[in-house]
Amino acid sequence: MAELIQPKEFQVIDQDGNERNYIISKFPAIEGREIVCKYPLSAMPKMGDYAVNEETMLKLMSFVAVDINGTPLRLTTRALVNNHCPDWEALGKIEMAMMEYNVSFFAKGRSLLFSGGLKAKLLPWITKMSTALSAQLSQKGGPRSTN
Incomplete structure (x- = not known):
């Protein structure tokens, strides 16, 4: 080593x-x-x-x-x-x-996550990923909410 x-x-x-x-x-x-x-x-x-x-x-x-x-x-x-x-x-x-x-x-x-340049690039990516995941989770075929 x-x-x-x-x-x-x-x-x-x-x-x-x-x-x-x-x-x-x-x-x-x-x-x-x-x-x-x-x-x-x-x-x-x-x-x-x-x-x-x-x-x-x-x-x-x-x-x-x-x-x-x-x-x-x-x-x-x-x-x-x-x-x-x-x-x-x-x-x-x-x-x-x-x-x-x-x-x-x-x-x-x-901080890495709060530096201006990275934050400007990271937030749109996070939003895009969250939207895609949300769309997948809300597709028909899953159990209905009881709320």
């Missing part, structure tokens, strides 16, 4: 108030492209795909490590992530730190 790229120490306060230390790193180019393309869109409410989001989160976490007696241990499996992330909030903080460290517009404080 390749070395961590530009490793940086990162601290998280877990739900019990304990400080935990992690090492975050840059993504390699191709893995970074996949993570950045899949991660935000797969997490969108009602439009996302949780299985894809979880798979992408596990890939993202493989570029995070914990220090074990001076040796970085990368969190490359579900078990390692669960063993070293005490709760979902700590995991979420690490995920956000990784996105901020690896994606310049996150680091500059702009």
